[in-house]
Amino acid sequence: MKSNRRITLNRRDVVSNILRDRGDALIVTGLGSTTWDAAAAGDHPNNFYLWGGMGGAAMTALGLARAQPKRRIIVLTGDGEMLMGLGSLATIGAAAPLNLAICVIDNQRYGETGMQETHTGHGVDLAAMAAGAGFAETQTVWSKQGIEGAIPHLYETDGPVFVDVKVNTDRVPMVLPLRDGTAIRGRFREAVLGARAFD
Amino acid sequence: MVTKNKKPVSKWSAQVFKTLKDADIAQVSYVPDAGHADLISTCLADDHLKTTRLTTEEEGVALALGAWLGGERSVLLMQSSGVGNCINMLSVIQETRSPLLMLVTMRGEWGEFNPWQIPMGQGTAKALEDAGVIVYHVDEAGDLTETVYAASQIAFNAYRPAAVLIGQRVVGFKDWRKK
Ligand SMILES: Cc1ncc(C[n+]2csc(CCOP(=O)(O)OP(=O)(O)O)c2C)c(N)n1
Ligand SMILES: [Mg+2]
Numbered sequence: 001m002k003s004n005r006r007i008t009l010n011r012r013d014v015v016s017n018i019l020r021d022r023g024d025a026l027i028v029t030g031l032g033s034t035t036w037d038a039a040a041a042g043d044h045p046n047n048f049y050l051w052g053g054m055g056g057a058a059m060t061a062l063g064l065a066r067a068q069p070k071r072r073i074i075v076l077t078g079d080g081e082m083l084m085g086l087g088s089l090a091t092i093g094a095a096a097p098l099n100l101a102i103c104v105i106d107n108q109r110y111g112e113t114g115m116q117e118t119h120t121g122h123g124v125d126l127a128a129m130a131a132g133a134g135f136a137e138t139q140t141v142w143s144k145q146g147i148e149g150a151i152p153h154l155y156e157t158d159g160p161v162f163v164d165v166k167v168n169t170d171r172v173p174m175v176l177p178l179r180d181g182t183a184i185r186g187r188f189r190e191a192v193l194g195a196r197a198f199d
Numbered sequence: 200m201v202t203k204n205k206k207p208v209s210k211w212s213a214q215v216f217k218t219l220k221d222a223d224i225a226q227v228s229y230v231p232d233a234g235h236a237d238l239i240s241t242c243l244a245d246d247h248l249k250t251t252r253l254t255t256e257e258e259g260v261a262l263a264l265g266a267w268l269g270g271e272r273s274v275l276l277m278q279s280s281g282v283g284n285c286i287n288m289l290s291v292i293q294e295t296r297s298p299l300l301m302l303v304t305m306r307g308e309w310g311e312f313n314p315w316q317i318p319m320g321q322g323t324a325k326a327l328e329d330a331g332v333i334v335y336h337v338d339e340a341g342d343l344t345e346t347v348y349a350a351s352q353i354a355f356n357a358y359r360p361a362a363v364l365i366g367q368r369v370v371g372f373k374d375w376r377k378k
Contacts, residue, residue: 028265030316056258056288057285058266059259060261061265062262063261063265063269065265066271067266067267067268067269067270068265070268074249087254087255087258088254181295188268192269193270
């Protein structure tokens with residue numbers, strides 16, 4: 001069923017808010033808009049930017065979360081990207097990583113490809129799916145207060161945590177981070193592993 | 200039906216398990232195949248390995264990337280049909296030039312009874328090669344451990360995706376005349 005609830009949050013405000021006090025958290029971004037959002041909030045070696053592999057952001061983060069159990073891992077991805085990897089909600093729910101949080105920047109559109117509507121504007125509730133998969137904490141956020149309340153969950157609550165943030169479709173400038181995959185992984189691994197990155 | 204319980208672990212599975220340990224594998228992810236049943240249960244019983252059950256094989260490709268970004272080596276276990284589920288995610292491994300070790304038990308290639316296994320089984324090696332994966336095919340049980348070890352070295356030391364296809368001759372096929 002199509003939803004008509006008005007959405008006011010701006011994606012860039014939301015992402016820069018989330019990343020403002022990021023501490024030593026490691027961030028994995030889904031292809032397209034959330035990669036640009038993270039870049040716009042400020043490039044950082046602890047960001048792993050995906051430019052492809054649609055549907056793979058959450059699972060990349062799970063591998064990382066298991067390898068780095070003392071670090072907090074946060075996924076920032078789009079609703080379309082998350083929908084392509086719905087099975088990974090089950091996989092992550094069953095794996096139950098304490099240090100993993102997923103934040104979907106949900107504009108109810110495939111923004112990158114021309115703003116076609118996704119399932120999330122037609123009754124599909126990603127947070128409910130994550131809850132059904134056994135995530136420890138799940139919520140859908142529609143307001144500024146909501147996002148303030150959700151941020152501590154992303155960073156601190158025992159996971160897996162899932163937050164779906166409804167954002168509007170206002171146009172935002174393109175901000176592009178590193179593009180070369182080998183450079184992105186080399187820089188990220190060095191930030192996480194130090195000299196061992198080049199073993 | 201083949202009985203699954205309380206059989207001794209097949210010799211090749213035990214050897215491959217030891218090889219994976221020698222190669223410093225810390226994480227194992229899988230979608231089950233009957234051919235991998237012994238190896239999976241051995242991995243699940245090991246206290247030091249972190250195992251992940253997947254809903255689809257492409258999840259394991261992304262998981263392997265994440266594990267390596269975090270400093271851990273992993274292996275992905277699947278049946279040949281599962282290779283078809285991985286193709287686009289393999290582009291991420293290629294573009295980031297990251298290691299990936301896959302052990303693929305073959306169907307649809309030797310004495311196969313189920314015709315539905317033929318299309319993907321016959322296309323497995325080609326599909327992997329087209330996706331940039333280095334492919335080793337093992338038809339002699341005696342070659343398996345050495346090949347798995349060599350594949351792990353090229354994967355993790357040369358930062359490349361490598362797959363070992365474990366032939367249906369090694370895994371053993373079900374002879375449907377002997378019900
Ligand atoms: C496997 C695959 N299918 C389709 C595409 C095309 N594609 C690129 S981005 C995108 C939409 C992503 O939507 P979403 O994750 O919601 O991000 P948004 O731009 O809306 O924030 C699509 C369909 C692709 N890159 N890969
Ligand atoms: Mg979207």
